[in-house]
Structure formats: C-alpha cells, structure tokens
Amino acid sequence: NMGTFQDYLKFEVTEAEEDKKQLRIIEKISLSEETEKAIKNIDKDITIIAVAQIYCPDCRATIPFLKKFSDLNNKIKIDYRSRETAKEFFPDTDERIKIPTLISYVDGKYNIFWNEFPAVVKKEMDENPENFEDIKYNFRIGKFNAEIEKELVDYLTSL
Numbered sequence: 001n002m003g004t005f006q007d008y009l010k011f012e013v014t015e016a017e018e019d020k021k022q023l024r025i026i027e028k029i030s031l032s033e034e035t036e037k038a039i040k041n042i043d044k045d046i047t048i049i050a051v052a053q054i055y056c057p058d059c060r061a062t063i064p065f066l067k068k069f070s071d072l073n074n075k076i077k078i079d080y081r082s083r084e085t086a087k088e089f090f091p092d093t094d095e096r097i098k099i100p101t102l103i104s105y106v107d108g109k110y111n112i113f114w115n116e117f118p119a120v121v122k123k124e125m126d127e128n129p130e131n132f133e134d135i136k137y138n139f140r141i142g143k144f145n146a147e148i149e150k151e152l153v154d155y156l157t158s159l
Helices: 005-010 017-028 033-040 057-072 119-127 129-140 145-158
Strands: 046-051 076-081 101-106 109-115
Touching: 005 017, 005 076, 017 057, 033 057, 033 145, 046 057, 057 076, 057 129, 057 145, 119 129, 119 145
Parallel strands: 046 076
Antiparallel strands: 046 101, 101 109
C-alpha cells in the first residue's frame, strides 16, 4: 500500500502553513524541456520510496522534483513514507533516519541513492565546511535546483 503525495502532505503537520509552503515551492519549479523529454522517455517501471516529512526544509527542496516527474510519466511511482512508515526499509538501525532519504526500487532491487542532501550540495559542504550553513540555506531556497534536477534525471535515466 503506497503512501501518496497527499499522505506526505499530512505526515505530522506541525502547522497548517507547511503544506502551503510545499505547494508554493512546487508551483515555482519548472523543469527544463530536456528534463521533461528525458523523463517522458523512461519506459521501465521505477518506484522511488521517498522518506520525507513536510516540516523538513530539505524535503521541501527535493520532493517537488519527484512529484513533477511522476506527473509526467506514470511509469515513475513515488511511495511517500514518514520516518515511522519507512522503518521496514531500515530494520537493522535504531538511528533516526535522515530525511529526505530516497530509495529506488527497480527490477526487484532496492538502492539508497539520496541521503539528506544531493551530491552537488554535499560536495560544496565538504569543500567549504566553514560555509555549511550558507550552503544549506542556498539549497533550501532553490539555488541548486538546476543541479538537483540534473542529478535526479541522470540517476533515473541510468536505471
């Protein structure tokens, strides 16, 4: 039983504004023509398990891309999970699951490919640890959106 985008909007909503914030962010993101074409051309079934909660600004920066991809191509299914409902994927850990965590499920194989931040942001943070907070802020307000879009498309089209 897959968690829907609507479920994601309701996971532990701490304030009524959170879902509005997420929906505003989604409206602002427009994918490149190249991305739209690449996503529409995917012809294998891909499920992405998105462990995400709406109060989390890193989730709000990431999830809109997945939502838009699944709207463009019904071969791409997003299974939205809260930390609680994602526990079955992490049976061996008592640690708090970092969010967003993205797991692909293709051809019977699971693969965690995104943990909290996109690779492009992690790289910046590793290279400039003194600017960690600025980089995180810039990620959250969309400064890395073009790179995030590319990173996700490159991953999905590689599956």
